[in-house]
Amino acid sequence: MKKILIVYHDAGGGHRNAAVALQTVISQESRDWRVELVQFQDLTDQLDVLRKLTGIRIQQQYNILLQNGWTLGSTYLLRLLQGTIRLFHKPLVNLLENHWRENRADLLVSVIPHFNRQICESWTRVYPGRPFVTIITDLADFPPRFWIEPVKDQYVVAGTEKAAEQARAMGHDSAHVFQTSGMIVRPDFYAADDSEPGELRKRMGLQADRTTAMVLFGGHGSKVMLDITERLDAEDLPLQLILICGRNEALATRLRSRQWKMPVHIIGFTREVHQLMRAADFLIGKPGPGSIAEGMIRKLPVLIECNAWTLPQERYNADWVKEKNVGIVLKSFKDLVSGVKHMLDPATLAEFRGNVAAHNNRAIFEIPEILATLLGESNPTTRPAIPTPSANVSR
Incomplete structure (x- = not known):
């Protein structure tokens, strides 16, 4: 061995x-x-x-x-x-x-x-x-x-x-x-999932047929998620949010303590992000390689920010998103509302989804x-079939 x-x-x-x-x-x-x-x-x-x-x-x-x-x-x-x-x-x-x-x-x-x-x-x-x-x-x-x-x-x-x-x-x-x-x-992101997005949303206390964004800033969350939620909540947008706070319990507590006009579902650390993504239409977050890659596999366009505060090793990720036309890159989340409105345009979202689906x-x-x-093993033995994720493009 x-x-x-x-x-x-x-x-x-x-x-x-x-x-x-x-x-x-x-x-x-x-x-x-x-x-x-x-x-x-x-x-x-x-x-x-x-x-x-x-x-x-x-x-x-x-x-x-x-x-x-x-x-x-x-x-x-x-x-x-x-x-x-x-x-x-x-x-x-x-x-x-x-x-x-x-x-x-x-x-x-x-x-x-x-x-x-x-x-x-x-x-x-x-x-x-x-x-x-x-x-x-x-x-x-x-x-x-x-x-x-x-x-x-x-x-x-x-x-x-x-x-x-x-x-x-x-x-x-x-x-x-x-x-x-x-x-x-993680391989569980490739698991086939034929669950109904509307049913998943209802289990979270969200509206079944409302466009849904997942807000994800890695496993430790970020306080910018509070500002994002406040900006979107102040607008009368046909939108609801799934907020993944990760291990940042202080952030989750602050978000839960507020009364929001728009439907929101707040989650702390979870290993079920791949399943929760089934309920989302697009992803809002930092230009982290993991989040972007997970979004691509689960067929979610991304809305990210890139500026002087962005980690230097993550700045190319924004260029990649623009090059592949799989989402929107903002210079600041101060422009978040206009970015989300653009994402909510049916033709725009459909174009992004098509480009995401082409990424394999x-x-x-x-x-x-x-x-x-x-290791010099030129003749590998038979492997289990590689799972194919659900297309997740029709909502």
């Missing part, structure tokens, strides 16, 4: 989601592999400078910034973090080397940015010739030293042509660059085949 390690952390929810999704799909297939997850923050806590100074881990600092919208100037903070990583390069490599020696494996996968040079260098010192794979969970890299490193031993899995081009520009040859049809998304992301099922190739 071959062993695969997947390195993730909890700065945002997307990295853990990607790791768990890949582990889940592999476990459902008839492969002689054992997959173990490695929490990078737990592994490297002793070198966490921010934790030593503030008592708060790096990943917690990041999530606090997201929850409160404190993201202006995030490029400067990002480069400061990367400079700190370079200062601690040698002790970090040594620490990781010791871990790999104690936890032997045949292949190492990283679904996190920033640390791939240290992970790759430590891995290849201990196991020269054994593959190290970085799966980019953003639609594009944000060079330098974000996802793709100029090291020959790094294999790169890219979910867009843009990211694949960046890997090649960094000097990686075609044998080290694999392009998939999209981002990693199967990355979560493609990546195990890539790993099998790198």
Whole structure:
């Protein structure tokens, strides 16, 4: 039995989601592999400078910034973090080397940015010739030293042509660059769902035949959701909202304490987002790669914002939405009402839905085949049929 390690952390929810999704799909297939997850923050806590100074881990600092919208100037903070990583390069490599020696494996996968040079260098010192794979969970890299490193031993899995081009520009040859049809998304988003959207809405206390937007800002929510709800509630729009607050219980409490004129359904943390999306017509949120990819699979156009407050690694995502014509990109949610009115136009919404339906992301099922190739398994055994999600385009 071959062993695969997947390195993730909890700065945002997307990295853990990607790791768990890949582990889940592999476990459902008839492969002689054992997959173990490695929490990078737990592994490297002793070198966490921010934790030593503030008592708060790096990943917690990041999530606090997201929850409160404190993201202006995030490029400067990002480069400061990367400079700190370079200062601690040698002790970090040594620490990781010791871990790999104690936890032997045949292949190492990283679904996190920033640390791939240290992970790759430590891995290849201990196991020269054994593959190290970085799966980019953003639609594009944000060079330098974000996802793709100029090291020959790094294999790169890219979910867009843009990211694949960046890997090649960094000097990686075609044998080290694999392009998939999209981002990693949990396999349950692909589950066929023939439930009636109107019935789902009624169970939530919403109107069965009213256009419905899901407001989603990742697993930790964002206080901007309150402002979004206030702006839309002040207008007499034929609209209702499903508000996903994630682990931000303070936000959920504030939203529930208000009396809203428009129908709303407020939810805290849930693992049923894929089912709730069946009740929605479009998605309102930040330009996060995970939310956009989930919306595409569940056939939902998106309405997002992109400006100086947008995380630098997520700005290309807005360009991708415009390029594929699968939604609306606003410079500010101050223009939200006009954006929603445009989305509510039947012809506009139908056009977006058609473009979304043409997007066929199967990355979560493609990546195990890539790993099998790198492990030298050129003749994989029979796999279970890949599920096809419901079209979800007629409401």
